[in-house]
Amino acid sequence: MKKVTKIAQNTADFTERPKLRVAAYCRVSTDSDEQLVSLETQIRHYESYINANPDWEFAGLYYDEGITGTKKEKRHELLRMISDCENKKIDFIVTKSISRFARNTTDCLELVRKLIDLGIFIYFEKENINTGSMESELMLSILSGLAESESVSISENNKWSVKRRFQSGTFKISYPPYGYDAVDGKMVVNESQAEIVRFIFAEILSGKGTHKIADDLNRRKVPTKKGGRWTATTIRGMVSNEKYTGDAIFQKTYTDEHFNRHNNYGEKDQYLIKNHHEPIISHEDFEAAQMIIEQRGKEKGVVKYNEKYQSRYPFSGKIICGQCGSKFKRRIHGSGRKYIAWCCSTHIADIKKCPMKYIPESDxxxxxxxxxxxxxxxxxxxxxxxxxxxxxxxxxxxxxxxxxxxxxxxxxxxxxxxxxxxxxxxxxxxxxxxxxxxxxxxxxxxxxxxxxxxxxxxxxxxxxxxxxxxxxxxxxxxxxxxxxxxxxxxxxxxxxxxxxxxxxxxxxxxxxxxxxxxxx
Structure with a gap:
């Protein structure tokens, strides 16, 4: 007779699913103390909220401080969370509301669709919307549209408030230029930086170019306002800044209805306040420096308020990279027999970001x-x-x-x-x-x-x-x-x-x- 051995039944639950890896996203729109307290409260809430669900596994908390919600490109933590989703580190996302996630309808729908394509859904607590169970995007579109309208309304109110302060002369410069510090809402001279400002103007008046001045400062290891390296563009910006004379012009830039910032070349009113603060440079030296910069620009064919080298070379500002959208810059190539070539500016800055190599001008x-x-x-x-x-x-x-x-x-x-x-x-x-x-x-x-x-x-x-x-x-x-x-x-x-x-x-x-x- 054949021997039969009984194999015991496996009682394990084969239908048991792995826990959902759930992440949370928070944002506060300003960096004030009150808003940062609100952020800390949100962080504690989501940590306990996610850990309390037995079917969820905490996958991280992503939060942006003091950053506007109107543009997703400015919110690094949000973009990092999207990257982690693409790398399959997150299965589900919870956030407080649509307005905390995005105040731009296009960005909101774009991000939601992108995540749905990755099989990842979002739960908006305030609106009680789960993108995984929605029959359509209609309600999300309506609500995010309302959030965008709210953002536009807040922006318009802020613009009105700032404009009134421009007109009354009570606007406070929170981030003054190099050479000044903000003390109790006023611009106060930073003497160590002021010496560098005087050096820059003296060099300009002596005939030195902005590139040479920038190289000298970098060689001396003088830090910029943000601790970086000096460039010719930084020097030109400083030399044309009227604040070094003690005067202040307000509304040099403005924001359009799409929250994009532009230089103000007369599209909006500007406001000049004389003797606004202590000067570092005299008006005479400032005007003389402007004349030198303008004359040098004319010699090089630079047109003010226009493309930098538009009239200097026929291809300047006109060659666009089809890979990344950046403009091409003119370069001198060759160690022996030199020749002119044009190369993508992004490729020049970082080869990894754009593969487009140089092309000879003759081509x-x-x-x-x-x-x-x-x-x-x-x-x-x-x-x-x-x-x-x-x-x-x-x-x-x-x-x-x-x-x-x-x-x-x-x-x-x-x-x-x-x-x-x-x-x-x-x-x-x-x-x-x-x-x-x-x-x-x-x-x-x-x-x-x-x-x-x-x-x-x-x-x-x-x-x-x-x-x-x-x-x-x-x-x-x-x-x-x-x-x-x-x-x-x-x-x-x-x-x-x-x-x-x-x-x-x-x-x-x-x-x-x-x-x-x-x-x-």
């Missing part, structure tokens, strides 16, 4: 001559049909179409408001509401795309028509080019896109882009 010149000769030879088949097409377009019809689209968009918005009202009052089932709103949102997106396309056409068709007409006139009357002509290049080319070291594209001012192979 760009040859490619331009080839492209123009093709247009001269084939203007009948390229430019004439384009000109006829632009002339056939009717601006009046486009304006009528835009008005009709605006009307449809208004109707679409009203229909969505009605649906929201019906849902709030309980007259509409969530499933029906989601279906209807999804359809309306898709329609609104389609209408917006149509309108944007028409607006772009109206803004550009007149200019493009003139540019195409002039280019056609030139190519009709001109013989084939035998060498590079900088004036013709600057007249017809908007910029150059470098796709690779073997292919570039010439974006012409008439609105077309022509690709050319680089011949080695």
């Amino acid at each position: 760009f010149e040859y490619a331009f001559v080839t492209m123009m000769n093709k247009l001269i030879f084939g203007h009948e088949t390229v430019l004439k049909p384009l000109l006829a097409s632009l002339r056939g377009m009717n601006s009046d019809d486009s304006l009528t179409s835009i008005r009709e689209l605006d009307k449809k968009l208004e109707e679409n918005t009203e229909q969505r408001k009605v649906l929201v009202g019906l849902l709030t009052k309980g007259y509409l089932e969530p499933a029906v509401y989601n279906k209807g709103n999804n359809e309306l949102l898709q329609e609104a997106e389609r209408l917006h795309r149509q309108k944007e396309s028409l607006v772009r056409f109206l803004n550009s068709d007149t200019q493009h028509l003139s540019e195409v007409s002039e280019l056609l006139h030139y190519t009709t009357k001109t013989p084939m080019l035998t060498c590079f002509d900088r004036d013709i290049f600057k007249r017809f080319v908007e910029r150059i896109i470098v796709y690779s070291r073997t292919e570039i594209g010439f974006e012409l001012k008439c609105g077309i882009t022509l690709k050319e192979r680089l011949v080695k």
